Amino acid sequence: MSERSFNALVLLGLIAFPLWALWADEPFLITLATRAVILAIAGVGLNIALGLGGLVSLGHAAFFGLGGYAMGILASHAQMYDPIMTAPILIEGTKSMPVIWLVAIVVSGLAALAIGALSLRTSGVYFIMITLAFGQMFYYFAISWPAYGGEDGLSIYVRNGFPGLNTLVPIQFYGLTFAILLIALALHWQIARSPFGLALNAARQSSVRAQTVGIAPFRLRLIAFTISGMITGLAGALFADLNRFVSPTMFSWQLSGEIIVFVIIGGVARLFGPVVGAIVFIMLEHVLGGLSDYWHIYLGALLLGIVLFARGGIIGLIAGRGGHG
Amino acid sequence: MSLILLAEQVLNGLQFGVMLFLMAAGLTLVFGVMGLINLAHGSLYMIGAFAAAAVAGATGSFLLALVAALAAAAAAGALVERFVIRRLYDRDHLDQVLATFALILIFSEGTRWVFGSFPLYLNIPAWLSGPVMLPGGIQYPMYRLALIGVGLAVALGLYLLINHTRLGVRIRAGAADREMIAALGVDISRLYTVVFALGAALAGLAGALVGAIQSVQVGMGEPVLILAFVVIVIGGIGSIKGALVGALLVGVTDTMGGLLLPPLFALFMEPSAAATAGSALASMGIYLLMAAVLVWRPLGLFGVRT
Numbered sequence: 001m002s003e004r005s006f007n008a009l010v011l012l013g014l015i016a017f018p019l020w021a022l023w024a025d026e027p028f029l030i031t032l033a034t035r036a037v038i039l040a041i042a043g044v045g046l047n048i049a050l051g052l053g054g055l056v057s058l059g060h061a062a063f064f065g066l067g068g069y070a071m072g073i074l075a076s077h078a079q080m081y082d083p084i085m086t087a088p089i090l091i092e093g094t095k096s097m098p099v100i101w102l103v104a105i106v107v108s109g110l111a112a113l114a115i116g117a118l119s120l121r122t123s124g125v126y127f128i129m130i131t132l133a134f135g136q137m138f139y140y141f142a143i144s145w146p147a148y149g150g151e152d153g154l155s156i157y158v159r160n161g162f163p164g165l166n167t168l169v170p171i172q173f174y175g176l177t178f179a180i181l182l183i184a185l186a187l188h189w190q191i192a193r194s195p196f197g198l199a200l201n202a203a204r205q206s207s208v209r210a211q212t213v214g215i216a217p218f219r220l221r222l223i224a225f226t227i228s229g230m231i232t233g234l235a236g237a238l239f240a241d242l243n244r245f246v247s248p249t250m251f252s253w254q255l256s257g258e259i260i261v262f263v264i265i266g267g268v269a270r271l272f273g274p275v276v277g278a279i280v281f282i283m284l285e286h287v288l289g290g291l292s293d294y295w296h297i298y299l300g301a302l303l304l305g306i307v308l309f310a311r312g313g314i315i316g317l318i319a320g321r322g323g324h325g
Numbered sequence: 326m327s328l329i330l331l332a333e334q335v336l337n338g339l340q341f342g343v344m345l346f347l348m349a350a351g352l353t354l355v356f357g358v359m360g361l362i363n364l365a366h367g368s369l370y371m372i373g374a375f376a377a378a379a380v381a382g383a384t385g386s387f388l389l390a391l392v393a394a395l396a397a398a399a400a401a402g403a404l405v406e407r408f409v410i411r412r413l414y415d416r417d418h419l420d421q422v423l424a425t426f427a428l429i430l431i432f433s434e435g436t437r438w439v440f441g442s443f444p445l446y447l448n449i450p451a452w453l454s455g456p457v458m459l460p461g462g463i464q465y466p467m468y469r470l471a472l473i474g475v476g477l478a479v480a481l482g483l484y485l486l487i488n489h490t491r492l493g494v495r496i497r498a499g500a501a502d503r504e505m506i507a508a509l510g511v512d513i514s515r516l517y518t519v520v521f522a523l524g525a526a527l528a529g530l531a532g533a534l535v536g537a538i539q540s541v542q543v544g545m546g547e548p549v550l551i552l553a554f555v556v557i558v559i560g561g562i563g564s565i566k567g568a569l570v571g572a573l574l575v576g577v578t579d580t581m582g583g584l585l586l587p588p589l590f591a592l593f594m595e596p597s598a599a600a601t602a603g604s605a606l607a608s609m610g611i612y613l614l615m616a617a618v619l620v621w622r623p624l625g626l627f628g629v630r631t
Contacts, residue, residue, distance in 0.1 A: 129554035137612035300430030
């Protein structure tokens, strides 16, 4: 099967499954699908840095968590009618999703710019360890800063609103997240075939060769890392809205690892890699988690098997190699 | 703030630092010689702690517990190297990260399966408990002092091993040029297993020693692992000396930050706000240190470009 028709099949499934769940009156399954779609958005974000840029970031939970806290802080101030700051200008909380998304994107983008500017001074193993450490920094900061719940996290009572939709209805919220996933995928596709994406790919394959033809890898990578952080931050805001809860766990290094796992299970640098990976991950969690409390053992074994024997992920197995040189 | 409190905190920082060194030394050796990034190093720390707690519970002997920790972690390390890690040397770092992440999942859940989710406790032996009087009237727990001693002794031992033994020559040669020493007739795959098991044993020792002052539980290894990463980023990957200096810097920065920053902030803020802001900033202290070192020397204090 070609990669393109497989992707179409995945998209069709993402439309058909929740509609079927709606018909069968299984709102839980719609929520499960929403979770998969949101995690897929986070994965699409990472895939821009990891797949296109070759940047193995083990700290993407930082952006996911920042997006989550952007939602939590804005919404909790809005629900208490307590402005975030009064001087020098009045900033109030909000329950409007578009505003929250914008804030999440800007905040996580700025964080990605700062972390990227520091981490990209190095490469290889250093980069992996440093992104991991910066992610952990946010984790400990969130735990030790008591204003927004500290270790206990922050709940909001009602899901935030989107003009013209009732976001409390599962299928409507699903539709919203699905639309964002499509936009994120379109962005990835657009970047991958743009001159910027091609230059980024060249720098990934051979930094030296890219430099000799006049491409400065640092700037390209920093831009890719920042865009990647922004998308993952947006996914974090959606994830927090799905659970109506944010906690320091959103910053945890396990989450960074899991986002990488989505991308790899599906297939690195493939457009639909993170989507397939997130769906498979949620299915495993649901099925294996029902069989055994220790389902992470099976997940670990599966992951080990994929890394050692099935490079290219699920899409690689189905569509054959190619696409990622 | 009294000088005695300050001196105690410096000692606490040293104690924390030398334990980080035991972790970081193994990581940096494995990276320096085999070029491998091993996220599962924290699992070996956890295995050491659990083995020690189990043996101490069964026999009541702390020394036997330490021996068990060393043996269990070294054995787990050798097995993992033989069956998984060996396939990863030629792979890129992404594959190494994923495979060792998978190992963490397997080890953590496996340990939870065997020992349950409740933390175990490992008691400090009677002959090491209680305070000692140091010059200057400082009372300090004997056990923590012993940890500093063990850590420094291991550092010295590693220095002698690497610089003055035949194995050390091979390790250094392996780090410099693996094809060449294989061509000279050194069994490179056995050397790798030995180095990996040595690093694992150090991690297991650290787990057992720290397990006696904290609780022994699943997931205890990863926070330490990440700190050990910070240590080797600061010290320079592959350098044992860098690991020691980095570990002591991180240990002292972490404890002194928690002690000094809140009163420092209290100079220009109201006390309650100063306490929260100070402790929040202190929690970020070592990462800021890492960022500063990166700006100044991207390869770490003792790093060399390879």
